[in-house]
Amino acid sequence: MCKINPRVDFAFKKLFGSEENKDLLISLINAIVSEQEQVVEVELKNPYNLADYRAGKMSILDIKAKAENGRWFNVEMQISEDYNFDKRAIYYWAKLVTEQLSEGMMFKELKKTISISILDFNFIPNTAEVHNCYKIINTATGKDDRLHDIFELHYIELKKFKKSYSQINSALDRWITFLTKADKLDKGLMPKELASDKAVVKAVDAVDRMFNEEERLVYEVRMQSLADVESKIASAEEKGLEQGREEGREEGREEGFVEGINQTTKNIALNLAKEGTAIEIIAKVTGLPVSEIKQLLQNVDGQ
Numbered sequence: 001m002c003k004i005n006p007r008v009d010f011a012f013k014k015l016f017g018s019e020e021n022k023d024l025l026i027s028l029i030n031a032i033v034s035e036q037e038q039v040v041e042v043e044l045k046n047p048y049n050l051a052d053y054r055a056g057k058m059s060i061l062d063i064k065a066k067a068e069n070g071r072w073f074n075v076e077m078q079i080s081e082d083y084n085f086d087k088r089a090i091y092y093w094a095k096l097v098t099e100q101l102s103e104g105m106m107f108k109e110l111k112k113t114i115s116i117s118i119l120d121f122n123f124i125p126n127t128a129e130v131h132n133c134y135k136i137i138n139t140a141t142g143k144d145d146r147l148h149d150i151f152e153l154h155y156i157e158l159k160k161f162k163k164s165y166s167q168i169n170s171a172l173d174r175w176i177t178f179l180t181k182a183d184k185l186d187k188g189l190m191p192k193e194l195a196s197d198k199a200v201v202k203a204v205d206a207v208d209r210m211f212n213e214e215e216r217l218v219y220e221v222r223m224q225s226l227a228d229v230e231s232k233i234a235s236a237e238e239k240g241l242e243q244g245r246e247e248g249r250e251e252g253r254e255e256g257f258v259e260g261i262n263q264t265t266k267n268i269a270l271n272l273a274k275e276g277t278a279i280e281i282i283a284k285v286t287g288l289p290v291s292e293i294k295q296l297l298q299n300v301d302g303q
Contacts, residue, residue: 003183003208004182004207004208004210004211004219005182005183005223006178006179006182006203006207007077007079007120007158007179007180008077008079008219008222008223009061009076009077009078009079009222010061010218010219010222011207011210011211011219012061012077012118013048013061013062013063013077014048014210014211014215015203015206015207015210016028016063016075017044017046017047017048017063018047018048018210019044019047021202021203021206022041022042022044023199023202024199024202024203024206025042025044025063025065025075026039026040026041026042027171027175027197027199027200028075028175028199029042029065029067029073029075029116030171031170031171031172031174031175032116032131032154032156032172033114033116033152033154037071037112037114037152039067039068039069039071039073040067040068041067041068042065042066042067042068042073043065043066043067044063044064044065045064045065045066046062046063046064050214050215050218061076061077062074062075062076062092063075063076064096066111070111070112071111071112071113071114072096072097072100072111072112072113072114073113073114073115073116074092074093074096074113074114074115074116075116075118076092076115076116076117076118077118077120078117078118078119078120078121079120079121080120080121081121085117085119085123086123089115089117089153089155090153092115093113093115093151093153096113096115097110097113097150100113110150111150112149112150112151112152113150113151113152114152114153114154115152115153115154116154116156117153117154117155117156118156118158118179119155119156119157119158119159120158120159121157121159122157122159122160123155123157124155124157128160129160130156130157130158130160130161130172130176131154131155131156131157131172132154132155132157133152133153133154133155134151134152134153134154134155135149135151135152135153136148136151156172156176158176158179158180161173161176161177161180163177165177165191165193165194166193168193168194171197174193174194174197174200175200177193177194177200178194178200178203178204182204182207185204186204187201187204187205190204265288266288266296269282269288269293269296270296270297270300273293273296273297279293279294
């Protein structure tokens with residue numbers, strides 16, 4: 001059974017962002033996008049490289065790829081809850097669009113850019129849909145005129161997936177099952193609904209033998225950091241709610257909730273910085289802007 005959690009972004013990056021596993025990335029992308037956007041081959045623009053991670057060049061663990069049809073893809077796994085993930089997703093999409101243009105190129109050369117965000121938390125309210133796709137539409141007609149067909153953003157919310165093995169009926173179902181139940185899967189005892197998918201079988205086989213000793217240590221540290229964040233934020237939520245109850249006012253409860261989360265997140269950022277964690281990684285884990293983290297460090301140094 002899988003001992004590595006493929007939802008941890010460091011593991012996800014190596015599994016789907018390595019040259020030897022491009023077929024897995026292609027399978028994942030094709031399970032999410034429409035028939036019109038299916039890809040046959042991809043070129044990794046920021047492939048997994050442990051040396052880059054050591055040097056702090058791979059602090060953002062998304063996957064950038066360009067397909068043979070010119071389409072660009074940004075694929076990211078987000079395990080920690082982030083209330084501002086919508087803005088962040090747009091930012092990464094826009095950044096990948098601008099990176100396409102080199103000096104002297106014209107806007108007409110921009111290619112469609114598709115952002116895929118796989119979230120290990122519930123994010124989109126008032127819907128039980130696991131997969132939601134956003135495009136630019138004409139609000140007067142409610143239709144997609146394909147006038148601004150350069151934009152497409154997908155959210156996959158893993159927590160909303162409730163299907164049993166017998167209910168699996170699509171490639172996306174199989175990939176979500178792998179991501180959410182990897183600890184229960186064994187290559188030799190795969191349920192028939194997954195065993196028919198060669199890419200998923202390869203992923204199950206690859207995920208536990210893909211790390212060397214140093215990589216496993218990085219993975220363990222990363223997983224522990226994420227667990228600490230989740231625990232402290234949960235405590236902050238409880239503290240904030242209790243403060244609101246004591247004050248007996250709805251606004252007091254909300255303020256206590258927000259204040260508790262904000263202060264705990266800042267404390268986590270400072271503790272990670274003291275341990276020598278790169279600022280970019282701290283920003284990734286906590287959701288705080290790099291500028292705010294630098295300001296926190298300056299305030300501490302100035303005391």
